[in-house]
Amino acid sequence: MSPTPTATELTPALLIDSSPFLQAIVQIIRANDAYGTYRNWADELLLKPYIVTKADKKDISLEDEIDPLTKSRILVFYRAIAYCIEQETGSLAQVVVVLNHEGFGWALVFAGRLILVSKTLRDAQRFGFRSLDKMHAEGTKLVEKGIELAKQYPEVGEL
Amino acid sequence: MSPTPTATELTPALLIDSSPFLQAIVQIIRANDAYGTYRNWADELLLKPYIVTKADKKDISLEDEIDPLTKSRILVFYRAIAYCIEQETGSLAQVVVVLNHEGFGWALVFAGRLILVSKTLRDAQRFGFRSLDKMHAEGTKLVEKGIELAKQYPEVGEL
Numbered sequence: 001m002s003p004t005p006t007a008t009e010l011t012p013a014l015l016i017d018s019s020p021f022l023q024a025i026v027q028i029i030r031a032n033d034a035y036g037t038y039r040n041w042a043d044e045l046l047l048k049p050y051i052v053t054k055a056d057k058k059d060i061s062l063e064d065e066i067d068p069l070t071k072s073r074i075l076v077f078y079r080a081i082a083y084c085i086e087q088e089t090g091s092l093a094q095v096v097v098v099l100n101h102e103g104f105g106w107a108l109v110f111a112g113r114l115i116l117v118s119k120t121l122r123d124a125q126r127f128g129f130r131s132l133d134k135m136h137a138e139g140t141k142l143v144e145k146g147i148e149l150a151k152q153y154p155e156v157g158e159l
Numbered sequence: 160m161s162p163t164p165t166a167t168e169l170t171p172a173l174l175i176d177s178s179p180f181l182q183a184i185v186q187i188i189r190a191n192d193a194y195g196t197y198r199n200w201a202d203e204l205l206l207k208p209y210i211v212t213k214a215d216k217k218d219i220s221l222e223d224e225i226d227p228l229t230k231s232r233i234l235v236f237y238r239a240i241a242y243c244i245e246q247e248t249g250s251l252a253q254v255v256v257v258l259n260h261e262g263f264g265w266a267l268v269f270a271g272r273l274i275l276v277s278k279t280l281r282d283a284q285r286f287g288f289r290s291l292d293k294m295h296a297e298g299t300k301l302v303e304k305g306i307e308l309a310k311q312y313p314e315v316g317e318l
Contacts, residue, residue, distance in 0.1 A: 096265050098257040106255050108267065113308060114273040115314065149272060149318075156273065156315055159308075 012132050016043045020087075021139035022132065024080035025050075032076075049073060050135055052128025060126045066103050067125065074099075074107065074127050077139065078117065082109045084143040085116055089150040091157055099124050109146060114157040116146035171231035171291050175202045179246075180298035181291065183239035184209075191235075208232060209294055213286025217287045226284065227263050233258075233266065233286050236298065237276065241268045243302040244275055248309040248318055258283050268305060273316040 003048035016022045026043045033039070038046055050058075050073060075097050082093035091111045095123035099105035103124040119142075121127075150157050175181045185202045192198070197205055209232060211219075234256050241252035250270045258264035262283040268276035278301075280286075288294035309316050 083208060094265075096255060096257050099257050103263065106253075108255065109270075110267075110274060110277075113274040113277065113312075115274060118269075118272065153272075153312070153315055156312055 011048075012044045013042070015132055015136060016047065019136045019140070021080060021084055021143060022047060022136055024083045025076060025139075028076050028079055028083070044132075047132060047135070050077070050128055051131060052126060054131060056092055056128070057126040062103060062123055062125055064125065065101055066099055070125060070127055071097070071099065074121070074124060076109055077127075078107045081117055081139060081142050081146065082141075084149060085109065085111075085146040088143075088147045089157070091150065093146075097121075111157040112148060113159040114149060116149055117142050117158075171203045171206075174200070174291055174295060175206065178295045178299070180239060180243055180302060181206060181295050183242045184235060184298075187235050187238055187242070203291075206291060206294070209236070209287055210290060211285060212289060215287070216285040221262060221282055221284055223284065224260060225258055229284060229286055230256070230258065233280070233283060236286075237268055238267045240276055240298060240301050240305065243298075244268065244270075244305040244309065245271075247302075247306045248316070250309065252305075270316040271311060271318040273308060273312055275308055275316075278300050 016026065026046055029046050030038060049069070075095065078095045078097060082095050086093050089111070093109050093111045093116060096108045096110075097105065099121060103122065103126075105121045105124065107117065107119045107121055108115055129138065129140075175185065181202075187203055188205050189197060207256045208228070235253065237254045237256060241254050245252050248270070252268050252275060255267045255269075256264070258280060262281065262285075264280045264283065266276065266278045266280055267274055288297065
């Protein structure tokens with residue numbers, strides 16, 4: 001039995017428009033686009049490299065160094081999370097992504113002395129999501145958890 | 160007028176013996192010494208690469224990539240801080256050092272969601288201290304501040 005596609009899977013453009021998290025990613029990509037390469041690209045096309053199917057993942061070797069473009073995508077993913085948290089809490093959030101040669105490492109988003117997002121990364125060479133839906137869900141979950149922490153420990157976030 | 164040398168500057172071996180922080184560094188270096196290269200080296204000799212004079216610094220170009228040995232020394236420095244904090248607080252501390260090609264970056268020591276040490280790094284190619292005294296003082300200061308934070312916000316440190 002194949003799963004019924006959800007409405008958003010059928011209309012990615014609509015999903016992007018209604019997801020502040022996906023919009024933040026698009027905005028960061030466009031802000032870094034110094035030469036206007038992506039000027040005429042649809043948002044959906046900009047987000048496409050984040051969609052990595054099971055079959056795609058199989059084709060990406062874990063023996064190789066992580067592709068600089070993949071690393072940059074991971075960084076933008078967490079910067080978008082930091083941006084969305086900032087929008088809600090008003091406090092500046094820093095992003096640190098550190099990966100070793102085997103694709104293991106950490107992604108941290110923090111404000112003051114408070115870590116808003118703490119993720120261990122593994123097999124970072126294969127970073128990606130099965131669908132925009134899943135990407136939206138994962139990003140939004142991390143944003144919400146971060147906002148919750150920032151509100152719970154405002155003092156630590158301002159140290 | 161040349162500064163009067165302090166007693167500890169005259170007797171580095173004594174200083175190392177009486178500094179839990181410097182001892183932690185020595186211990187980590189020896190623990191990583193899988194081939195026994197340093198087995199017969201005095202502690203003082205192991206710590207020597209951490210001593211970088213003003214003249215030494217001038218000779219280290221900031222245009223070049225950071226030397227992997229320097230990077231590893233930075234990591235060991237912060238791991239020793241994490242170790243000393245752990246000894247006092249009992250909670251496991253993680254260390255993340257991230258540097259870009261220009262020698263700028265972050266060193267973070269954290270437990271749970273609490274950042275115990277947060278340092279921005281610059282000109283990391285020239286990482287080092289003028290004397291063992293200064294190194295002991297800097298490390299010990301960061302350890303004490305970290306312990307203070309861990310005691311002040313135990314809940315965040317255990318998230």
